[in-house]
Amino acid sequence: xxxxxxxxxxxxAESEERSRTAAAALPELAAEDGLLDVAVGTVASPIGExxxxxxxxxxxxxxxxxxxxxxxxxxxxxxxxxPRILPSAxxxxxxxxxxxxxxxxxxxxxxxxxxxxxxxxxxxxxxVQTSKIPYGEVSTYGKIAGRIGHPTAARAVGRALGSNPIPxxxxxxxxxxxxxxxxxYGGGIDRKVRLLELEGSVLPGLAR
Amino acid sequence: xxxxxxxxxxxxxxVYRFLSVAVGPNDAxxxxxxxxxxALRAYPRVTCGERLDRWILRIASRKAIxxxxxxxxxxxxxxxxxxxxxxxxDPTPDDELWAAVRTLPPxxxxxxxxxxxxxxxxxxIADLMGTSEETARANVYRGxxxxxxxxx
Numbered sequence: 001x002x003x004x005x006x007x008x009x010x011x012x013a014e015s016e017e018r019s020r021t022a023a024a025a026l027p028e029l030a031a032e033d034g035l036l037d038v039a040v041g042t043v044a045s046p047i048g049e050x051x052x053x054x055x056x057x058x059x060x061x062x063x064x065x066x067x068x069x070x071x072x073x074x075x076x077x078x079x080x081x082x083p084r085i086l087p088s089a090x091x092x093x094x095x096x097x098x099x100x101x102x103x104x105x106x107x108x109x110x111x112x113x114x115x116x117x118x119x120x121x122x123x124x125x126x127x128v129q130t131s132k133i134p135y136g137e138v139s140t141y142g143k144i145a146g147r148i149g150h151p152t153a154a155r156a157v158g159r160a161l162g163s164n165p166i167p168x169x170x171x172x173x174x175x176x177x178x179x180x181x182x183x184x185y186g187g188g189i190d191r192k193v194r195l196l197e198l199e200g201s202v203l204p205g206l207a208r
Numbered sequence: 209x210x211x212x213x214x215x216x217x218x219x220x221x222x223v224y225r226f227l228s229v230a231v232g233p234n235d236a237x238x239x240x241x242x243x244x245x246x247a248l249r250a251y252p253r254v255t256c257g258e259r260l261d262r263w264i265l266r267i268a269s270r271k272a273i274x275x276x277x278x279x280x281x282x283x284x285x286x287x288x289x290x291x292x293x294x295x296x297x298d299p300t301p302d303d304e305l306w307a308a309v310r311t312l313p314p315x316x317x318x319x320x321x322x323x324x325x326x327x328x329x330x331x332x333i334a335d336l337m338g339t340s341e342e343t344a345r346a347n348v349y350r351g352x353x354x355x356x357x358x359x360x
Contacts, residue, residue: 001356035245084251
């Protein structure tokens with residue numbers, strides 16, 4: 001017998017294949033044992049495929065397309081919430097359904113809970129105020145600054161909105177410049193326009 | 209710590225390959241899931257310096273040995289080996305070799321899989337199985353010798 005014969009008993013290719021199937025069952029088993037701290041799923045949308053991260057407390061994060069960006073986001077979740085992150089259709093199902101309904105214009109507000117553990121400092125206040133802007137309406141950086149008690153901090157508000165880990169659900173796309181200019185968006189201005197159009201917002205000339 | 213899904217993706221094929229031979233194809237799925245669930249449980253507490261590819265193989269080695277011990281405790285005395293033949297997905301001409309592998313004591317079986325399937329150095333095998341390097345060599349040597357005798 002040649003000791004290399006042992007390698008034939010489990011080939012690399014077969015192990016690759018069968019481990020994929022065995023690994024696919026892990027998230028459910030982990031959830032049963034209370035070990036799935038962060039479930040990750042994807043949602044197809046008119047503004048590209050979204051990655052959603054859901055914890056037992058609620059939706060913690062939505063990330064736009066871009067592999068590097070997603071790795072960065074998952075790294076941050078691993079550090080700030082838990083590294084027990086696994087893909088799970090079941091664990092993200094309820095949120096994916098609400099987002100689907102939103103993109104089909106059949107939902108104007110989200111009912112499920114959010115997990116705010118990725119939101120820190122001034123962004124907490126800014127995003128709480130932002131969450132109050134109703135569907136189909138817009139506000140301005142200056143107004144949000146006023147509502148958090150720092151009327152001159154429009155720029156800081158802009159930065160806080162840029163750090164929003166749960167875009168769409170915390171509707172930072174509804175905040176625009178005082179002149180009516182859309183100003184900026186973490187996911188790019190085009191996505192901001194699409195979201196505002198979807199919501200039927202009336203904008204002064206949709207100035208870009 | 210990297211997200212667990214990245215760690216799983218990077219290590220699943222090697223761990224599965226190890227377990228396929230160390231416990232046999234029929235029990236590989238269960239042991240594989242057991243191994244990664246144990247890892248998931250401990251994952252947030254793993255120290256940064258730990259090499260994760262070694263860490264997971266250490267857990268898998270322990271699971272494989274425990275699996276055989278549990279099998280030996282619970283098995284009814286019967287002529288049939290606790291494992292059945294290779295699954296129908298991939299019928300191999302290696303039934304004789306499988307039969308020989310099944311007769312090995314658990315630690316020798318695990319050691320030769322590390323050595324001859326995963327091509328690990330003896331120092332690694334010692335680390336993965338929590339033994340001295342001498343013991344690792346002895347386990348591989350004895351296991352290999354037995355296989356050779358049976359396959360003659």
